[in-house]
Amino acid sequence: MVELRGLSKRYRIGDQVVDAVVDVNLSIGSGEFVAILGHSGSGKSTLLSMIGGLARPTAGTVVIGGEDIWRRDDRFRALFRNRRIGFVFQFASLIPTLNAVENVALPRRFGEAAAMARAEQDAILLLDRVGLSDRLYCYPSELSGGQQRRVAIARALINRPGLILADEPTGDLDEETEAQVMSLLRESALEFGAAFLLVTHSRDLTRDATQVVRLRGGALQ
Amino acid sequence: MRLYQIAVREVGRRKARTLYTTSSIALSVALLIAAMMVGFAGQKDLLLTIARYGHSLTIFPATTNETSLQRFGIGVGHYIPEDAIPEIQRTYEAAIRAGWEKRGGMVLDAGAPGGVDNLQPALFTPRLYEETTIGGRKVVVAGVRAQDEYKARFWWEVDAGSLLARDDEVMVGKVFSRVAGFKPGDPMIINGRPFRVCGVLRETDSPDDYMVFGDLKAVQSVFGKPNRVSLVNVRAMCNYCPVGEAELAINTKVVGVRATSQREIAEAQHKIFKNVTRVIFGLIMLCFVVSCMAVFNMVMGSIHARMREAGLLKAVGASRGQLMRLYMYEALVIGLVGGAIGYGIGCGLALTLGPWLIDGAPIEARWLYLPIAIGAATLTSVLATIYPAHHVAGIRAADAFRAL
Numbered sequence: 041m042v043e044l045r046g047l048s049k050r051y052r053i054g055d056q057v058v059d060a061v062v063d064v065n066l067s068i069g070s071g072e073f074v075a076i077l078g079h080s081g082s083g084k085s086t087l088l089s090m091i092g093g094l095a096r097p098t099a100g101t102v103v104i105g106g107e108d109i110w111r112r113d114d115r116f117r118a119l120f121r122n123r124r125i126g127f128v129f130q131f132a133s134l135i136p137t138l139n140a141v142e143n144v145a146l147p148r149r150f151g152e153a154a155a156m157a158r159a160e161q162d163a164i165l166l167l168d169r170v171g172l173s174d175r176l177y178c179y180p181s182e183l184s185g186g187q188q189r190r191v192a193i194a195r196a197l198i199n200r201p202g203l204i205l206a207d208e209p210t211g212d213l214d215e216e217t218e219a220q221v222m223s224l225l226r227e228s229a230l231e232f233g234a235a236f237l238l239v240t241h242s243r244d245l246t247r248d249a250t251q252v253v254r255l256r257g258g259a260l261q
Numbered sequence: 262m263r264l265y266q267i268a269v270r271e272v273g274r275r276k277a278r279t280l281y282t283t284s285s286i287a288l289s290v291a292l293l294i295a296a297m298m299v300g301f302a303g304q305k306d307l308l309l310t311i312a313r314y315g316h317s318l319t320i321f322p323a324t325t326n327e328t329s330l331q332r333f334g335i336g337v338g339h340y341i342p343e344d345a346i347p348e349i350q351r352t353y354e355a356a357i358r359a360g361w362e363k364r365g366g367m368v369l370d371a372g373a374p375g376g377v378d379n380l381q382p383a384l385f386t387p388r389l390y391e392e393t394t395i396g397g398r399k400v401v402v403a404g405v406r407a408q409d410e411y412k413a414r415f416w417w418e419v420d421a422g423s424l425l426a427r428d429d430e431v432m433v434g435k436v437f438s439r440v441a442g443f444k445p446g447d448p449m450i451i452n453g454r455p456f457r458v459c460g461v462l463r464e465t466d467s468p469d470d471y472m473v474f475g476d477l478k479a480v481q482s483v484f485g486k487p488n489r490v491s492l493v494n495v496r497a498m499c500n501y502c503p504v505g506e507a508e509l510a511i512n513t514k515v516v517g518v519r520a521t522s523q524r525e526i527a528e529a530q531h532k533i534f535k536n537v538t539r540v541i542f543g544l545i546m547l548c549f550v551v552s553c554m555a556v557f558n559m560v561m562g563s564i565h566a567r568m569r570e571a572g573l574l575k576a577v578g579a580s581r582g583q584l585m586r587l588y589m590y591e592a593l594v595i596g597l598v599g600g601a602i603g604y605g606i607g608c609g610l611a612l613t614l615g616p617w618l619i620d621g622a623p624i625e626a627r628w629l630y631l632p633i634a635i636g637a638a639t640l641t642s643v644l645a646t647i648y649p650a651h652h653v654a655g656i657r658a659a660d661a662f663r664a665l
Contacts, residue, residue: 094576115580122578133573137270147577149264195577 041235042068042091042203047100049086049258060086062259064100068251070202073226073236075246078255084239085207087255091237092125092205093117105202122151126196126234128206128225134180134188134195140167141176144194151199159198166194170224186217190224197228204229204236210245218245264583268590282559283599285552286641290603290634291610292545297630298611300538303619307531318495318508320349323519340489341518343387349515350385353495356510357383360503381498384413387490389480393452395473396441402431402451402473404480404490413496414469421445422460428476430459436470451475452483495520549641556595556645567653581654588650589643596639604634 049061061083068074078084089095091102093109101108105124109117121127134143141163148159167176170190180188189209196204206225210218222245229236238245246252254261272279322339389404407425411417417424422445425432431451433443438461443449447458456475464470481487497504504522511520560567571584579587608626615624 092576118575118578118580121576127576129573129576133569135267135570135573137274138267146574149267150574150578150580150583 041070041072041105042066042237043101043103044091045101045103047087047090047102048098049083049090049095050098059258061090061097062257064255064260066253066260068203068235068237070235071230071233072251073229073238073249074251074253075238075240075249076253076255077240077243077246079241082255083258084241084255086258088205088207088237088239091203092127093121119151122147123199124202126199126201126204128189128192128196128204128209130208130211134191136180139177139179140172140183140191140194143180143191144198146195147198155199162198163194166197167191169228170194185213186220189213189217189221193221193224193228197232200232200234202232202234204234206236206238208240209238210242264587265590268587269594272591272594278559279595279598282556282595282642283602285555286596286599286638287603287606289545289548289552289641290600290638291606292548293542293637294604294607294630294634295610295614296538296541296545297633298608298624298627299615299618300541301627302611302615302624303534303538304531305623306619307534317497318353318504318511318520318522320493320495320511320518320520322491323517340389340486340491341387341493343488343490345515345518346385346387346490346493349493349495349511349518350383352510352514353383353507356507357497357502357504360506364503383498384409384496385493386410386413386496387477387493389477389484389486389489390491391480391484391486393484395449395451396443398437398441400437400441400473401468401471402475402480402484403469404477405474406477407474410474413494416465418463419460420463422458425459425474425476427459428479429456430475431456432460432462432474433458434462434470434472434474435464437473449473454479454483549637553641553645556642557649560646560649561652567649568656571653571656575656584654585650588646588653592642592646592650593639596642597635599642600635600638601631603638604631607634 044064044066047061047064047066048059050057050059052058064087066074076084076087086095090097090110091104093102096110102110104120107120109120112120135146138146141160144163144166145159148156148162164173164176167173167190170193172187172190172194175183175187178187180191183191193209204225209225210221213221225236225238226248228234238249240246320341322341324339386406386409391402391404392399393402394400405425411424419432420435422432431449433441438444443458443461445458445460449456449458451473456479462469462474475483477490481489495507497507508520508522511518567588571579574584574587607630611624612626
């Protein structure tokens with residue numbers, strides 16, 4: 041499903057050269073749950089950005105479903121992200137002027153026109169699945185942190201992605217909500233047969249992972 | 262949920278920003294619309310004045326220095342002999358005909374020459390002005406050939422009574438009627454001879470409002486000025502008449518008279534008005550530049566918030582083009598609202614201040630200006646948004662991702 045070969049990212053801050061990610065090689069199969077552990081500044085988010093088609097690597101390749109995404113143009117990567125990748129960010133990151141259903145349906149807006157027609161129905165089904173059937177038309181300001189996170193998860197799943205990328209998805213949640221969100225993410229990935237890549241600094245969240253890798257100074261250990 | 266719906270909601274959410282941006286645009290649009298409405302009314306008023314004076318000449322005695330419409334050398338003893346009028350007439354007609362022939366034929370419409378044979382004779386309306394006292398008030402009595410005068414001054418109407426028709430009647434100007442208290446049917450003694458007031462002339466905003474009009478022969482007789490007139494007004498009965506050439510011909514060929522083109526005076530005023538209007542429009546364009554910069558600053562100011570949003574939208578699959586479209590829709594919404602509000606304020610300004618700025622000009626709200634207002638507002642808003650939108654839409658996705 042996902043093949044990372046010699047993936048590196050180097051950037052400059054003034055005169056200083058920073059190697060954020062150094063020669064990462066990793067394979068993730070469909071339905072697999074891979075956790076990347078590391079401290080702040082270890083390069084976790086940069087690695088995730090490169091896998092998600094958001095940051096161009098300095099060297100190496102990212103092949104997802106047989107497609108080397110960094111050999112293609114921006115337009116392709118935008119469509120690829122839309123159809124094949126579901127993002128769950130560190131914070132809920134919902135659009136404040138859209139209600140829960142509209143937030144979940146948002147990725148459909150940027151995809152094919154045909155998919156847009158069923159966007160609202162699919163969004164309602166997903167919100168029902170994440171336990172928010174009674175909060176469908178609430179705006180983000182009317183939802184708790186946990187509920188917002190569930191809306192974000194439903195949004196990541198709306199296009200049935202083959203790869204779910206989660207960057208510290210429970211960073212600001214209490215323990216109980218954290219467990220619910222993690223379980224929801226894991227179950228959803230299994231249900232859709234999607235590869236699930238989690239970036240975290242918390243060892244507790246990696247309990248169910250099929251593969252745990254540690255990143256230090258940008259390199260896998 | 263379509264892109265424009267997201268844009269509309271975003272505009273609604275950022276109320277303070279929307280209010281500031283919209284009012285900046287609306288103010289510029291209001292100034293533009295008010296200037297257009299007042300300018301149009303002023304232009305119309307001046308063109309009407311030109312139409313009234315027509316392609317006309319006024320012929321004074323050569324010994325008079327006074328050329329203004331207000332005094333005409335009244336009471337200083339300068340006259341044109343009435344029997345000089347046919348010579349003036351012949352000289353005028355010959356010059357006009359020669360002028361048309363030189364141009365290849367008479368012009369019926371702009372840019373369309375016609376035949377010289379279509380030329381209609383001009384209207385010659387002599388007037389004798391004499392100052393006298395009526396009812397204890399000094400007033401100018403004008404002797405006119407009533408029928409010719411009505412044709413030349415087609416805008417003349419009576420407020421009360423009837424137009425002058427007999428030699429024992431007089432017609433009074435509106436202001437004189439009001440001040441001296443004369444009304445139709447009242448007797449009036451002029452230099453010891455009795456007359457009857459037949460009508461009150463409707464206000465014309467000209468010296469006519471202060472005068473008393475009588476039959477030319479009767480006035481000549483009352484004041485002992487037989488065969489004398491103070492001036493002769495000539496109204497050409499064609500468009501684009503070569504009046505300048507007739508003026509030159511009269512001044513060089515007819516002894517004792519001096520011809521002055523009325524149109525030139527009105528056209529000079531028109532030119533000044535147009536120049537002032539241009540300066541005003543220049544200042545308004547400056548206002549648009551300032552409001553464009555205000556919108557630009559506003560959009561750039563909220564760029565950090567937009568980067569987070571752009572990052573999120575990019576992560577869920579929005580392309581650069583879709584992001585640009587989203588921001589352009591927001592600019593369009595602000596432009597539409599700003600344009601509509603600006604149109605309303607502009608109409609209000611013009612209708613309130615217009616009559617004060619241009620006395621008596623007919624100010625009208627015109628629907629035609631609404632699309633102009635909306636177009637100008639939208640253009641300002643879109644132009645001011647292009648660079649910031651381009652900047653935000655082009656943000657490196659990873660930077661935005663980190664921002665989230």
